[in-house]
């Protein structure tokens with residue numbers, strides 16, 4: 172069993188662009204070493220948007236050195252990037268962007284969602300890449316709800332949706348550079364689940380809704396991040412009320428982390444290079 176280490180509290184809500192009221196759960200300036208390979212987690216709790224006409228979201232911006240994973244729970248997002256990819260993700264869908272050597276993209280609410288209004292809920296996780304992949308070719312994966320396998324837990328305890336990695340033999344669709352488990356876990360009140368996770372991996376979960384007990388010893392409330400010891404082979408979670416969690420687990424990358432804005436590299440010089448390359452158009456551009 173991985174020992175429960177501690178709870179990390181999220182920051183107050185701030186707006187990313189005009190579309191995403193997020194709490195910073197953690198970022199590369201506070202917990203990146205401890206939570207490696209995970210660099211940043213923003214969570215936009217359910218927020219009701221009135222019908223509107225203007226686009227809501229974040230305009231064209233670059234990334235390098237990382238992957239950004241957006242898990243949509245409610246509402247609908249639309250994406251376009253410099254690779255020529257585009258698409259919508261709605262409730263239950265996941266968008267997995269490999270920025271690696273460089274990508275430019277925009278992240279907006281879909282036109283339909285903006286027009287009709289509604290509740291938006293999403294999480295965005297940034298995953299680090301080891302130095303040898305930081306200049307790899309950029310890529311884009313979209314997983315619609317139906318492509319993400321859902322494991323029903325015994326005794327109707329709930330479900331584990333496997334976005335990446337493997338849960339008791341069920342594999343998630345995401346291609347990752349390093350071993351990573353990313354699971355969307357739903358538990359009914361008073362039910363519990365055993366989550367086997369590799370010894371040596373960083374393990375943490377965010378409670379999106381409800382409240383749970385970690386390893387039968389520590390209460391974790393909605394909005395809290397529970398962090399576990401790397402040593403050990405799994406954790407248990409018991410729901411006190413109907414609960415939803417985002418479980419993240421991965422092999423740590425033992426390299427320096429230097430981040431600024433949308434770039435996370437291994438040195439200050441590489442960050443300066445990233446800004447230079449972006450300025451000179453070397454990360455491409457959005458199609459018209």
Ligand code: MN
Nearest residue numbers: 232234239278
């Ligand atoms: Mn972005």
